[in-house]
Amino acid sequence: MDDEVLFNELRGHVRACDYESCRELLLRYKSEGGTARRAYLVLDRLLPFVDGIEEQEDLVRDILDEVCGYCSPHVAIWFMTPGRPAWKEDEHEGD
Numbered sequence: 001m002d003d004e005v006l007f008n009e010l011r012g013h014v015r016a017c018d019y020e021s022c023r024e025l026l027l028r029y030k031s032e033g034g035t036a037r038r039a040y041l042v043l044d045r046l047l048p049f050v051d052g053i054e055e056q057e058d059l060v061r062d063i064l065d066e067v068c069g070y071c072s073p074h075v076a077i078w079f080m081t082p083g084r085p086a087w088k089e090d091e092h093e094g095d
Contacts, residue, residue, distance in 0.1 A: 003041070040067050044064075
């Protein structure tokens with residue numbers, strides 16, 4: 001799944017405030033080889049679209065925490081290495 005597809009599908013789920021669908025989509029993205037960094041960047045792009053819409057903004061920020069590993073291990077989509085967030089693990093990918 002490419003980033004644009006991920007963005008558009010997440011945007012629809014966020015508009016519906018559908019946490020479970022957001023999570024399932026990101027788990028599928030990960031299983032297809034998606035990285036924490038790319039998922040983080042896609043979610044970061046969503047923030048301006050939910051600015052001022054508290055429930056949607058909270059959802060995006062909660063999912064960002066799960067992507068970064070800043071959450072309980074049982075809900076983390078990617079895991080954080082001590083001292084290094086998951087979304088930074090692959091930041092030099094392709095260098």
